[in-house]
Amino acid sequence: MTSSNSRRWFRRNSLSLKLLIATWAVSSFATLILTAIQLIMDYQRDFDKLQNNFAIIKNSYLDSMAEHLWSYDTRLLEIQLDGLSRLQGVSYLRLVADNKTIYESGKSDPSDDNHKRFEIYHKNTNEILGSLDVELDVKNLRERYFQDAIWIFIRQAAKTLVVVSLLYFIFNHILVVHIQHIAGYLKSTDRRSKTDLQLKRPGHKGEDELDVLVDSINQFRSDLLLANEKLERLNQSLEQKVIERTRQLTTKNESLEKAMLQIKRMQATLVAQERLASLGSLTASVAHEIRNPLNFVLNFSELLTDSENIEEIREISRVVLKHSQRIDQIVRSMQILSGYDSDVLEATDISEIVKRAYQDTVSTRAIGSSYVPPKVTYRLGDSVIAPVYATSLLRALSNIIDNAIHALEKKVLSNKVFEPELTLSTAIRGDMVEITIRDNGVGIPEILGEKIFDPFLTTKAAGEGAGLGLTVAFNIAQKHGGTLKYSSEFGQWSEFVLALPLAHERLGS
Secondary structure, three states, X not given: OHHHHHHHHHHOOOHHHHHHHHHHHHHHHHHHHHHHHHHHHHHHHHHHHHHHHHHHHHHHOHHHHXXXXXXXXXXXXXXXXXXXXXXXXXXXXXXXXXXEEEEEEEOOOOOOOOEEEEEEEOOOOXXXXXXXXXXXXXXXXXXXXXHHHHHHHHHHHHHHHHHHHHHHHHHHHHHHHHHHHHHHHHHHOOOOOOOOOOOOOOOOOOOOHHHHHHHHHHHHHHHHHHHHHHHHHHHHHHHXXXXXXXXXXXXXXXXXXXXXXXXXXXXXXHHHHHHHHHHHHHHHHHHHHHHHHHHHHHHHHHHXXXXXXXXXXXXXXXXXXXXXXXXXXXXXXXXXXXXXXXXXXXXEEHHHHHHHHHHHHHHHHHHOOOOOOOOOEEEOOOXXXXXXXXXHHHHHHHHHHHHHHHHHHHHHHHOOOOOOXXXXXXXXXXXXXXXXXXXXXXXXXXXXXXXXXOOOOOOOOOOOOOOOHHHHHHHHHHHOOOEEEEEEEOOOEEEEEEEEEXXXXXXXX
């Protein structure tokens, strides 16, 4: 069993194999470094000894050679040179005198570190008698050390491999097999099993780290089993509490559903009552607003039947027309508020609608000889196209512009040196197009706030307006999926901003 496990762990990337590789790598590296250092030191020592031959030749041979050359004793000179050639490490000798080679021994292979030339002087006359070329056998020294290094590395690598292999099998037998057994126990044993972990270690005595690990695992497993039992009891208790709490919540939900049903019924009753009250108030307001111009129409119509004066008839007709138009405006506004509108959504140039709204407003006011501002400033964007209900948007802008002109008229009447300013502008902000109408008229009292959009709320004098203009404009803005907002400083200026989307879902449907 152990042998099989060892082979299986070896085939896999086992801990023993990793240890083997790591130990072999570290040992080989250390051996390589230390051996290389030792070889370099030995080579340097032998190289220094070899280089010492140059000093020996200079101190021991040159003077006697000079005497032999001076006396031209060639026999003694050859004997001396033969002895020099047999000096250890000398690979090449050549003696030159009078530009002739007198003696040459060995094969020349000069380099910077193995060759040296000595000039031979006569000690009395200081005359140069010749020169001696000496070469040392450095190449052979290097080759010898190179071969020694190869054999040393091979022997050290073999020794390291043998030691590491023994360590591998020892480590595998002592530790890895037991680690595998522990891993198999933790992987295969049922978590509810109470069987303790035991290692097969025949002949083992005392307690080591593996015994401590096994005891810790068994203790941890015992604690885990105890914790699981407690957790199961807690789960059972929690399930009972959940069931009880669910039953209580179900009872409360049934009670809440009954209460919500009663509240919805009460809300429906209150909404119906509120709608009836609003309808009654609206009906009364509409009746009051229509009754006043209608009374004028009826009274002046009776005068029209009795009068024969042409000028008087024209004046009466003008009054009847004015109040009839007022009735028509109220009816149209009520139709828009009620949703009765046959306008069609289509892509339109917003700047053109703004210009047309101003022109229509001025034309309508000119019929009654009302005030018209001397100039208007346009700040319109180029080709601002958006899907709109053109007729409805035209009415909304006309209502706002008419209110702006009315505010300018009131300020002109109270201040003769006042210079009225009316600015109409368009601009694209993100996915919206904004239409801005600004005047420097009397402004809007801050106390009114958002109430200015309520129906039949007006600051105009009786007969000048029904209080539906801004309400209609606000509803038309919402109809487009946009907004209508305003800002004002009472007595100084007012600004209305009508924002409309550049894209509309209904346009593509």
